[in-house]
Amino acid sequence: MLTDYHVHLRPDEPGTPAERHFTAENAERYREVAAERGIEELGVAEHVYRFTAALDVWQHPLxxxxxxxxxxxxxxxxxxxxDLKLGIxxxxxxxxxxxxxxxxEERDFDFVVGSIHFLAEGALDYDKYDVWNSGRSADHIWRTYFTWLGELAATGMYDILAHPDLVKHWGREQRPWPEKDLRFYYDLAMEQIAESGIAIEVSTAGLRKPVGEIYPDAAFLEMIVDAGNPIALSSDAHTPDQLGYEYDKALELLDxxxxxxxxxxxxxxxxxxxIG
Ligand SMILES: [Zn+2]
Ligand SMILES: [Zn+2]
Known part of the structure; x- marks a missing residue:
């Protein structure tokens, strides 16, 4: 069995309205590509903030x-x-x-993918609200990110922890990078991750981003395996051709x-x- 659960039916850009992308034909395009790539378990997880109901939760300008x-x-x-699994x-x-x-809880999702894209107002993977403009050190930003990641797991609200080290999105060249061994930061989240039992996403999306690495890195994944959390495999596809993106690399890492x-x-x- 191969899965792809963290899938968007449209790109993140504005001008991608529901009427055009939430259609049976579009879902069928995703299903066909998934079938070609041996992915039986296919689910969609649209961003919560693209729905008006999210404004009851938070009102970030984005x-x-x-x-x-x-x-x-x-x-x-x-x-x-x-016939797709329903996620968010x-x-x-x-x-x-x-x-x-x-x-x-008001909706009957098959799974909920939990993400941290923002530290307060600052975005980790979107330069318009770049968290790195805050003037904070890499040590501060990484500490905050992984402290919050543990808190996310401890809420029990989420089934899957998405792109677990998204803070590395821009890579070592484009933004400051911490000097410490990165396991110091992973450790800040590990106790709550282990206790929660949350499934951890292995996401090939990082291979398409400036960092050019799978989320999470191997050292973090080893800590997760020691803790015994289950693994969810996804591509974070925003178009059908991104389904199962570079899964051969993910399968190598998992192995x-x-x-x-x-x-x-x-x-x-x-x-x-x-897996198979
Ligand atoms: Zn995300
Ligand atoms: Zn996503």
Whole structure:
């Protein structure tokens, strides 16, 4: 079994309205490419902030600008017009956990992908609101990111922890990089990750980003394997051709750290299936 659960039915850019992308034909394009690449378990996880309901949770300028679509219409579309698993990519916004929890619990998702894209107002992977303009050191930004990552896991609101070391998005050349061994930062999150049992995403999206590496890196993944958390494999595709992106590299990494099973979700119940 191969999975791709962290999939978007449209690019992040504005001008990609639901009417054009939340269609049975578009879902079928994704299903066809997934089938060609041996991916049976396919699920979609649209960004929560593209739905108006997210404005009850947070009103970051990007969210205000992006919140155009109706969340219940998206859920009905995936359930009624596609054979895809129904997921959502929901940010962890400290202080707004209860509002986000309500939004998530009111719908019958198969899985919820939890992400940190922002540290307060600053974005980790979007230069328009760049967190690195804050003047904070790499040590401060990495510490904050991994402290929050542990808190995300501890909420119990999320089934999958997305792109676990997204803070490295820009790579060593384009932004400051910490001097410490990176395991120091991973350690800040590990106790809560281990206790929560949350599934950890291995995402090939990082290979398409300036850093040019899988999320998470091998040292972090080894710590996760020692902790015993299950693994969810995804590409974070935003177009059909990105499905299963460079999965051969991900499978090599999984094999190297001794992972033989992947997490599979159904109405927020999890089971493990052998990789293959
Ligand atoms: Zn994301
Ligand atoms: Zn995503």
């Amino acid at each position: 969210w205000v600008q992006s919140a155009q679509d109706d969340l219940d219409r998206y859920c009905d579309f995936v359930r009624d017009e596609t 990519e929901a940010d962890f916004v400290p202080g707004r956990e209860e509002r986000m929890r309500e939004l998530l 190297a750290v001794g992972i033989t099973e992947l997490a599979v979700f159904d109405r927020r119940a999890r089971r493990l299936e052998p």
